[in-house]
Amino acid sequence: MRNDCMKEKDCASYCCDMRGMLSFLILFLLSKKPMHGQEIAGELEKRKGMRPSPGTLYPALRALRDAGLLKEAKKGKAITYSLTPEGKAGLKRAKEHFCRVFTGVLEQ
Amino acid sequence: MRNDCMKEKDCASYCCDMRGMLSFLILFLLSKKPMHGQEIAGELEKRKGMRPSPGTLYPALRALRDAGLLKEAKKGKAITYSLTPEGKAGLKRAKEHFCRVFTGVLEQ
DNA sequence: CTCCATATATTGGGTGCCCGATATATATTG
DNA sequence: CAATATATATCGGGCACCCAATATATGGAG
Numbered sequence: 001m002r003n004d005c006m007k008e009k010d011c012a013s014y015c016c017d018m019r020g021m022l023s024f025l026i027l028f029l030l031s032k033k034p035m036h037g038q039e040i041a042g043e044l045e046k047r048k049g050m051r052p053s054p055g056t057l058y059p060a061l062r063a064l065r066d067a068g069l070l071k072e073a074k075k076g077k078a079i080t081y082s083l084t085p086e087g088k089a090g091l092k093r094a095k096e097h098f099c100r101v102f103t104g105v106l107e108q
Numbered sequence: 109m110r111n112d113c114m115k116e117k118d119c120a121s122y123c124c125d126m127r128g129m130l131s132f133l134i135l136f137l138l139s140k141k142p143m144h145g146q147e148i149a150g151e152l153e154k155r156k157g158m159r160p161s162p163g164t165l166y167p168a169l170r171a172l173r174d175a176g177l178l179k180e181a182k183k184g185k186a187i188t189y190s191l192t193p194e195g196k197a198g199l200k201r202a203k204e205h206f207c208r209v210f211t212g213v214l215e216q
Numbered sequence: 217c218t219c220c221a222t223a224t225a226t227t228g229g230g231t232g233c234c235c236g237a238t239a240t241a242t243a244t245t246g
Numbered sequence: 247c248a249a250t251a252t253a254t255a256t257c258g259g260g261c262a263c264c265c266a267a268t269a270t271a272t273g274g275a276g
Contacts, residue, residue: 018209019127019233019263028213038253047209056234058255077242077253099214101126101155105136106207106214127233127263146223164264166225185223185272 022052022060024098027083027091030070034082037061130160130168132206135191135199138178142190145169 029035029043037057045051061081064070069087073080083091137143137151145165153159169189172178177195181188191199 018129021126021129021209022233025209032212036253047211049205053235053237054253054255055236055257058253060233062255079254095213098210101129101133102206103155104140105203130263144223161265161267162223162225163227163266166223168263170225187224 018048022056023064024091024094026060026064027069027087027094030081030083031088031091034073034080036075036078036080038078040081126156130164131172132199132202134168134172135177135195135202138189138191139196139199142181142188144183144186144188146186148189 025044025047026040029040035043040061041051041057044057061070064087065072065081067086068084069090070081071084073082133152133155134148137148143151148169149159149165152165169178172195173180173189176192177198178189179192181190
């Protein structure tokens with residue numbers, strides 16, 4: 001059971017398993033500023049408390065690129081990712097859905 | 109690919125795949141008021157646009173009960189679920205984690 | 217009682233997120 | 247030119263969410 005953390009006092013939450021939210025978070029982070037992969041990994045680590053493995057992050061970035069939602073710019077050994085117009089539009093719609101699903105969760 | 113909706117104009121978002129958020133949402137909904145299973149399903153349908161199947165909902169409720177996070181009260185053919193003190197405490201921690209992960213997402 | 221609607225419950229299986237390990241490429245340092 | 251560090255990339259597999267189909271139980275209408 002992935003949510004073993006549900007029984008552990010030292011785990012912050014039950015939603016430590018946020019499958020399916022990775023792409024959404026990536027799009028959101030890149031909307032703040034373009035970043036390369038390891039920067040994204042670092043930001044995710046700060047927020048989630050766990051650093052995504054390369055096998056998690058890079059396939060996700062590739063899928064988003066293949067879907068036309070973000071574009072790449074190679075600089076040295078790093079690749080800077082940024083949102084395409086489609087990515088921005090998609091993020092907007094995703095946020096709306098997110099708000100509808102989690103209405104009231106953040107209140108009080 | 110579950111996220112086929114990423115390519116469809118009529119789908120609200122990329123986060124339609126919210127695996128791992130079901131238990132969190134159930135705890136949140138029950139913190140508002142005790143409900144029985146089908147009420148929960150209806151509320152989830154309103155928020156997510158899709159009604160969870162029985163094979164999704166009831167095992168989730170059972171797992172939360174077995175974890176001591178909610179209790180059941182049978183009334184006729186329906187079972188009213190409500191949070192235990194452990195469930196309330198767990199939801200509080202889950203919310204904190206949720207807020208940390210999604211800081212800034214709902215802004216502007 | 218019989219029929220039907222509603223609620224709960226179980227089973228089997230698909231899907232794809234995500235991880236760990238490993239590989240490749242580029243930069244930097246000495 | 248090695249040697250090391252960093253970034254990207256791939257591969258195989260586990261696992262848990264989630265669904266569709268089906269089963270059981272309770273209650274109400276006639």
